Amino acid sequence: MKFKALLAALVAGGMLWLQSGCVGLVAVGAGAGTVAYIRGDLEVESAKPVDVVMAAIEQTCTELNFNIDKKETKAFTGTVVADGDFGRVVFKAKARNPEKTELSIRVGPFGDQGASELIYEKLKPKL
Numbered sequence: 008m009k010f011k012a013l014l015a016a017l018v019a020g021g022m023l024w025l026q027s028g029c030v031g032l033v034a035v036g037a038g039a040g041t042v043a044y045i046r047g048d049l050e051v052e053s054a055k056p057v058d059v060v061m062a063a064i065e066q067t068c069t070e071l072n073f074n075i076d077k078k079e080t081k082a083f084t085g086t087v088v089a090d091g092d093f094g095r096v097v098f099k100a101k102a103r104n105p106e107k108t109e110l111s112i113r114v115g116p117f118g119d120q121g122a123s124e125l126i127y128e129k130l131k132p133k134l
Contacts, residue, residue, distance in 0.1 A: 042127070047118020049127055051110045052103075053134040060100045060108045061085040063133035068096075071129060093122035110134075 043050045053060055061080055064087050068075055073091035080086075083102040088095065099111040112130075114122040 044118075044120050044123070047113055049112040049118075049120070049123035051112070051127065051134070053108045053110055054106060055108060055134055056106060057083060057085055057100050057102045057108050060110055060134065061087070063130060064098045064100070064110075066133060067126070067130045071126070093119060093126075096122075096126065 042052075055063075058080075064085075065075070065078070068087065068089045068091075071091055073089035073096065075087060075089045077086065077088040085098075085100040087098040089098075090096070094115045097111075097113045099113075101109045103109055112123045112126055114126070
């Protein structure tokens with residue numbers, strides 16, 4: 008009986024560990040700022056205001072033939088939800104100051120680092 012309890016505890020612990028997300032540093036980007044892949048999101052810092060970043064996101068989605076399902080823009084934040092070759096992609100932009108914006112790219116429900124990096128490479132020249 009103790010073996011079954013121990014096995015159940017190990018399985019439950021393993022499941023929690025696998026669901027915790029991936030934390031890791033990807034690279035330091037030039038021009039667009041710092042790039043990090045944290046818990047399923049590719050996070051980028053841009054030296055552009057939110058409205059410019061949002062326009063770049065929309066243009067990139069068009070170039071990649073992504074279907075934009077939702078677009079929400081406020082004074083200091085913006086969100087774009089699109090469907091494309093990689094599944095659902097969520098872009099979130101948040102102003103840190105008038106000339107600096109943090110951008111998050113998440114592909115799928117758990118994040119896909121490779122797909123996020125491919126999308127970012129298309130977006131990067133516009134930032």
